[in-house]
Amino acid sequence: DVKVTQSSRYLVKRTGEKVFLECVQDMDHENMFWYRQDPGLGLRLIYFSYDVKMKEKGDIPEGYSVSREKKERFSLILESASTNQTSMYLCASSLSFSGANVLTFGAGSRLTVL
């Protein structure tokens, strides 16, 4: 019954490496999101997409890029990982933008950058 799947639960990378985080949803949702979650802070939106090949910056896009070539897949890319990008990354999807815009989250990808 898995609906949002993140390809890697745990990753360890070195500073300067390129990192790909993959997310796939099987609910035919229009919208997909990437958040990071850090202790003591609320979820912070990195990027979101409301359609294939469309992307919008969230609150903290610096150092990240995204790709949405297919409706079901939304990838987060760290072009050159840095230690301050060590975090839990959560992917989510939703059916549409409306008031009752319920998000379905993946289990998260914990990234450590050394």
Add this chain to the structure above:
Amino acid sequence: GQNIDQPTEMTATEGAIVQINCTYQTSGFNGLFWYQQHAGEAPTFLSYNVLDGLEEKGRFSSFLSRSKGYSYLLLKELQMKDSASYLCAAMDSNYQLIWGAGTKLIIKP
């Protein structure tokens, strides 16, 4: 600016009732969400309020006062499995979510 405040941590006893408060300030308002997140797992949706009042769903209820910028999540007949973080999020006029830092709820036997 926009912000959400909720307590960092709360402790309660199995079988008891606990209320987790959330206050918010947003540019416009399109509803208030509560999510539950067990350690190491994905957040899961609990409730959505857009009108004033109390919404009840089994052991969980959520309350909203738009005039006060205030919501609470009420958990009754606490069970050990309710130990989790509870995330409050308000939706602004652009349908963007503003998230609180979460309240870690510890249930003791």
